[in-house]
Amino acid sequence: xxxxxxSRASGVPVPTIKYYIRAGLLEAGEHTSRNQADxxxxxxxxxxxxxxxxxxxGLSVATIGEVLTLSTGTRGGTAAAMGxxxxxxxxxxxxxxxxxxxxxxxxxxxxRDRLRAEGxxxxxxxxxxxxxxRALIRGYEAFGEAPEVExxxxxxxxxxxxxxxxxxxxxxxxxxxxxxxxxxxxLGTMMFEPVILALRRLAHEHLAIExxxxxxxxxxxxxxx
Amino acid sequence: xxxxxxSRASGVPVPTIKYYIRAGLLEAGEHTSRNQADxxxxxxxxxxxxxxxxxxxGLSVATIGEVLTLSTGTRGGTAAAMGxxxxxxxxxxxxxxxxxxxxxxxxxxxxRDRLRAEGxxxxxxxxxxxxxxRALIRGYEAFGEAPEVExxxxxxxxxxxxxxxxxxxxxxxxxxxxxxxxxxxxLGTMMFEPVILALRRLAHEHLAIExxxxxxxxxxxxxxx
Numbered sequence: 243x244x245x246x247x248x249s250r251a252s253g254v255p256v257p258t259i260k261y262y263i264r265a266g267l268l269e270a271g272e273h274t275s276r277n278q279a280d281x282x283x284x285x286x287x288x289x290x291x292x293x294x295x296x297x298x299x300g301l302s303v304a305t306i307g308e309v310l311t312l313s314t315g316t317r318g319g320t321a322a323a324m325g326x327x328x329x330x331x332x333x334x335x336x337x338x339x340x341x342x343x344x345x346x347x348x349x350x351x352x353x354r355d356r357l358r359a360e361g362x363x364x365x366x367x368x369x370x371x372x373x374x375x376r377a378l379i380r381g382y383e384a385f386g387e388a389p390e391v392e393x394x395x396x397x398x399x400x401x402x403x404x405x406x407x408x409x410x411x412x413x414x415x416x417x418x419x420x421x422x423x424x425x426x427x428x429l430g431t432m433m434f435e436p437v438i439l440a441l442r443r444l445a446h447e448h449l450a451i452e453x454x455x456x457x458x459x460x461x462x463x464x465x466x467x
Numbered sequence: 468x469x470x471x472x473x474s475r476a477s478g479v480p481v482p483t484i485k486y487y488i489r490a491g492l493l494e495a496g497e498h499t500s501r502n503q504a505d506x507x508x509x510x511x512x513x514x515x516x517x518x519x520x521x522x523x524x525g526l527s528v529a530t531i532g533e534v535l536t537l538s539t540g541t542r543g544g545t546a547a548a549m550g551x552x553x554x555x556x557x558x559x560x561x562x563x564x565x566x567x568x569x570x571x572x573x574x575x576x577x578x579r580d581r582l583r584a585e586g587x588x589x590x591x592x593x594x595x596x597x598x599x600x601r602a603l604i605r606g607y608e609a610f611g612e613a614p615e616v617e618x619x620x621x622x623x624x625x626x627x628x629x630x631x632x633x634x635x636x637x638x639x640x641x642x643x644x645x646x647x648x649x650x651x652x653x654l655g656t657m658m659f660e661p662v663i664l665a666l667r668r669l670a671h672e673h674l675a676i677e678x679x680x681x682x683x684x685x686x687x688x689x690x691x692x
Contacts, residue, residue, distance in 0.1 A: 328668060363676040363688040370668035377661035384654045396632045397666050400625040405670035407621045429609045435664050436602035441622050443553060443595035443656060445630035451588040463588040
């Protein structure tokens with residue numbers, strides 16, 4: 243396909259596509275004449291991945307470059323790219339908020355040991371682990387309390403159950419190697435976070451309403467259409 | 468206590484406290500002389516709540532005014548204020564993203580009926596419900612698919628389990644009426660969201676690593692200190 247068609251298929255404007263080619267994120271097309279090049283499905287997939295990493299993951303072009311270097315490698319490159327992409331996204335989200343780095347590391351280690359004791363497998367350097375430690379420090383700090391690993395443990399079972407259900411339903415997603423798999427993982431992780439959080443808020447409301455006397459409960463959460 | 472002490476106790480600067488008094492968010496202190504007023508624990512609690520709603524909930528001073536009008540009322544005002552605060556926070560987060568409002572409403576109704584069939588109690592106008600519908604539309608849209616209520620149902624059980632565990636552990640939190648309860652609910656809801664999301668990401672990593680051959684698995688998620 244031509245550049246214009248590639249732009250339509252990927253939803254990325256032509257000047258942006260040209261910029262990605264210059265920046266080394268996207269391979270140039272095969273030249274069919276002096277001013278025209280041919281692009282294929284691989285280019286569409288790559289552009290969709292770059293878009294997901296930028297728009298949904300909030301990553302910079304430089305960071306995307308590092309992630310993509312991994313994904314276009316040998317077998318196993320896709321898994322490495324998925325891990326790197328999620329690490330970079332986690333690092334961006336749980337950016338340094340003034341916590342003592344020693345405290346973050348000590349707590350991350352404590353959380354890691356605790357989750358490993360429950361059989362969890364993850365890389366020691368997983369970005370979400372440090373993010374988890376930072377989030378835990380901030381959470382307890384808001385209540386004027388010191389962080390406790392128990393605050394993680396109570397969520398571990400349900401979080402694993404969520405992940406299992408997501409993996410069980412993933413027959414529909416691409417499991418092969420390649421950019422589409424990385425896009426699928428990034429989008430699936432990020433886009434459904436607000437769904438889970440909204441459900442938790444509704445569940446809080448349910449538990450609060452459940453405690454009301456029957457007649458009040460009816461009036462608050464009645465069956466109006 | 469004096470204004471200066473109130474500022475220290477609440478972590479809110481003196482000029483900001485004066486602004487909140489002028490804006491009607493905080494009651495003036497009891498005048499003890501022409502230039503001095505006396506403040507109590509109630510003022511500290513109120514300021515902590517305003518801070519939580521602004522800094523953690525991202526609410527405007529005007530919206531906070533509406534929420535606080537409810538909380539300083541009759542019995543039941545605290546529950547109403549909690550609901551209103553979370554609704555306002557949800558509306559801010561899942562702000563209109565170009566979804567067709569009819570589609571949002573139709574999907575919200577579908578989700579509501581489905582969750583009610585599972586025994587969930589919540590107000591028909593709960594802010595998280597509309598947020599959930601918007602999040603669902605955006606999530607499926609990212610994959611080029613139409614939203615499906617099934618995408619919510621698979622998360623419902625684990626989300627309720629998370630909420631139950633949180634409620635079970637809340638003996639330590641204030642359960643009485645008053646501003647401290649509203650702060651506690653807002654902070655508890657918001658500050659632990661990143662903890663849950665980080666755990667889900669680690670759980671995804673666990674499930675991916677679990678599928679690797681035993682020797683590779685060892686190398687990736689080994690027991691290094």
